[in-house]
Amino acid sequence: MSGPDSLQADLAYRFGSAALLEQALTHRSHSARHNERLEFLGDSVLNFVVAALLFKRFPRIDEGDLSRLRANLVKQAALAEIAGRLQLSQYLRLGEGELKSGGFRRPSILADAVEAIFGAVFLDGGFDAAQKVIEHQYEPILQNVDPKTLGKDPKTLLQELLQGRKLDLPTYTVLATHGAAHSQTFEVECRVPKLDIQVTAGGASRRAAEQLAAEKAIAAVKALAPARTGRGARPRKSAQLTLPVAVAQEKK
Amino acid sequence: MSGPDSLQADLAYRFGSAALLEQALTHRSHSARHNERLEFLGDSVLNFVVAALLFKRFPRIDEGDLSRLRANLVKQAALAEIAGRLQLSQYLRLGEGELKSGGFRRPSILADAVEAIFGAVFLDGGFDAAQKVIEHQYEPILQNVDPKTLGKDPKTLLQELLQGRKLDLPTYTVLATHGAAHSQTFEVECRVPKLDIQVTAGGASRRAAEQLAAEKAIAAVKALAPARTGRGARPRKSAQLTLPVAVAQEKK
Numbered sequence: 495m496s497g498p499d500s501l502q503a504d505l506a507y508r509f510g511s512a513a514l515l516e517q518a519l520t521h522r523s524h525s526a527r528h529n530e531r532l533e534f535l536g537d538s539v540l541n542f543v544v545a546a547l548l549f550k551r552f553p554r555i556d557e558g559d560l561s562r563l564r565a566n567l568v569k570q571a572a573l574a575e576i577a578g579r580l581q582l583s584q585y586l587r588l589g590e591g592e593l594k595s596g597g598f599r600r601p602s603i604l605a606d607a608v609e610a611i612f613g614a615v616f617l618d619g620g621f622d623a624a625q626k627v628i629e630h631q632y633e634p635i636l637q638n639v640d641p642k643t644l645g646k647d648p649k650t651l652l653q654e655l656l657q658g659r660k661l662d663l664p665t666y667t668v669l670a671t672h673g674a675a676h677s678q679t680f681e682v683e684c685r686v687p688k689l690d691i692q693v694t695a696g697g698a699s700r701r702a703a704e705q706l707a708a709e710k711a712i713a714a715v716k717a718l719a720p721a722r723t724g725r726g727a728r729p730r731k732s733a734q735l736t737l738p739v740a741v742a743q744e745k746k
Numbered sequence: 747m748s749g750p751d752s753l754q755a756d757l758a759y760r761f762g763s764a765a766l767l768e769q770a771l772t773h774r775s776h777s778a779r780h781n782e783r784l785e786f787l788g789d790s791v792l793n794f795v796v797a798a799l800l801f802k803r804f805p806r807i808d809e810g811d812l813s814r815l816r817a818n819l820v821k822q823a824a825l826a827e828i829a830g831r832l833q834l835s836q837y838l839r840l841g842e843g844e845l846k847s848g849g850f851r852r853p854s855i856l857a858d859a860v861e862a863i864f865g866a867v868f869l870d871g872g873f874d875a876a877q878k879v880i881e882h883q884y885e886p887i888l889q890n891v892d893p894k895t896l897g898k899d900p901k902t903l904l905q906e907l908l909q910g911r912k913l914d915l916p917t918y919t920v921l922a923t924h925g926a927a928h929s930q931t932f933e934v935e936c937r938v939p940k941l942d943i944q945v946t947a948g949g950a951s952r953r954a955a956e957q958l959a960a961e962k963a964i965a966a967v968k969a970l971a972p973a974r975t976g977r978g979a980r981p982r983k984s985a986q987l988t989l990p991v992a993v994a995q996e997k998k
Contacts (some may be wrong), residue, residue, distance in 0.1 A: 535797055537797075538794040538816075539794050539798075541793065542791050542794040545786060545790035546791075549787050556782065556783065564790075621873050621874075622873075625873075
């Protein structure tokens, strides 16, 4: 079992009960002793540990922002990223059907297994052990968190960016719709007249197209006029405005 | 400060920092050092501790049922009940407006303060202290939890009750609607033909009326034919079918 050994090394945790780790890696398609109850437990210990981390790290932001940050850090895509770093797909135990259809690459299966592992560590080693393992996985992620932008959608970010520069709100216009009712695509234009910015984007819904257009407009604003370094507009912030790209892609 | 003293006795926890307990009891209408961040933290430690409690207490139920049970145990009404037992309303610090409008009786304010107290205990005494305090409050509640029924709505319970007796599903019919568009009431009939049961109920929505009718039908079924004591139909279960009454009232 060299596999789980290197997984335990990456987790910086050695299980007392190898059976618990095995169960955490077992999808319900594989056998009856699967990871779904562990996932329930792991989801809640994860939510709590991340809440406590954020509470301490950002002593001045309000509970609404704390909730937004946490939602973003524990969402499926973030957990699937952790699964990727841990190379979980090579340890997963899947039923034949899931194996053939590439279940070991599915973000939901990977994310659930990460949560199940956290739950298994809690059962195996108690709360302090689970907290350590979770914090270890989140350290590299938290270093890049900008509490002002993480998890905000591009339209909100564009609006805040323009307000910060005392500019009017952008306008969004549907230029065209293509296709039949159930497979329509929308073409949307986003304009920031004061900056002579005019970009278009397409999407499967009006909202999706607007978000993509806003993303392009943010890039255009930043290319035109890099953030001023005056009070309340440190350049570091503007550099981190690239984060929402991932958010927008998930919404498609 | 005899007030907080008796509160600490009821919590079975003595705060190292009196300021933390004070903050947990402070609504945002009162002052800037209010309890909303503590509520965020407390909500997550509560969710986790209750998840772990349920995981251990019910080793055989699946994660869907665990989620349903937890949602029911940490919902506003459950927390407001804990607040009532702790007589929290006499310790709350509210702004003048909230005081005058009876904010100290509002379930949302009471529930938030309970969560904030759990968060404050975690900050003050660490995870083990928070776990003890939460478990102490939930002991009396958990003793009455029936994992098969808690948190299920009356329509689901009626359906399960009839299926358990191999009877056909009930039918629901809207008999009449009264009033103008925005203040309509619905009158719904629920029938269980095989048992000659036919009850009606009114509600502000079709769904609400159906749930109330299902509740009446459950009572009628139980009055007609008490649960058989054969395999898979212990009388204890049927006696606990009164629980969903509280659920239905919340939905109105």
